[in-house]
Amino acid sequence: MSGTEEEANGKSGFVPSRRTVLVLGAAAASTVITVRPALAQTAGSVLNCEIPVPSPSAGGSYVAPDGRLVAPGTPGAAPPLARPLRGEEVKNLLRSGVTPAGVDPTASQAYANYIRRLQAGMSGFTCYASLQMPR
């Protein structure tokens, strides 16, 4: 229907100059190949990787409830963890809210939010990214 086409054009902003043929393919054909980082190849290595909270480069920074790093001693913020968290502990913390052994339960969400905010290049990011992968 041409009316629907015009609506869709206006909504998504593209202005087609000509009609292109798109092959949706057969149901059995696959159009997506996923490349996984090598460290995710075995479940064991993922569950044993470690995430320091915060990263060593952040010194003695505290962790605010939303996961941001703040100055040591900031009220309401959690102190650095004495030991890095293992991948399995992080997985249980993020998915089920299970507080790792030796960690203050009232601060565990701050640590979880810090981990969720990890980005490429930060200590522990590859471990966190691996935990996000299916299977």
Add this chain to the structure above:
Amino acid sequence: MGDPIYIADSRDVRSVPLDGLTLIYHAPSGMTHIVAPPAPEILEALDAGPADPAELLRRLRARFEFEGEDAIHARLEELEASGLVRRG
């Protein structure tokens, strides 16, 4: 009727067209996907907002000629399995 709504979080990905294929880096998972048509076109169509398969087909039809509409379900399922698309 009863079809799920699909969402693509385009802010989380970086796409690079490469010789007929598209490389997509998904930042939250750290995974890279190599996708062939019609996957990039479907993701682009979802940029306009969440959509069920029927709405998605309407958006695609605005730009493309195609047949075999039933395959859209298989395409969405594999995009969902890869983590590039999620259900709303």
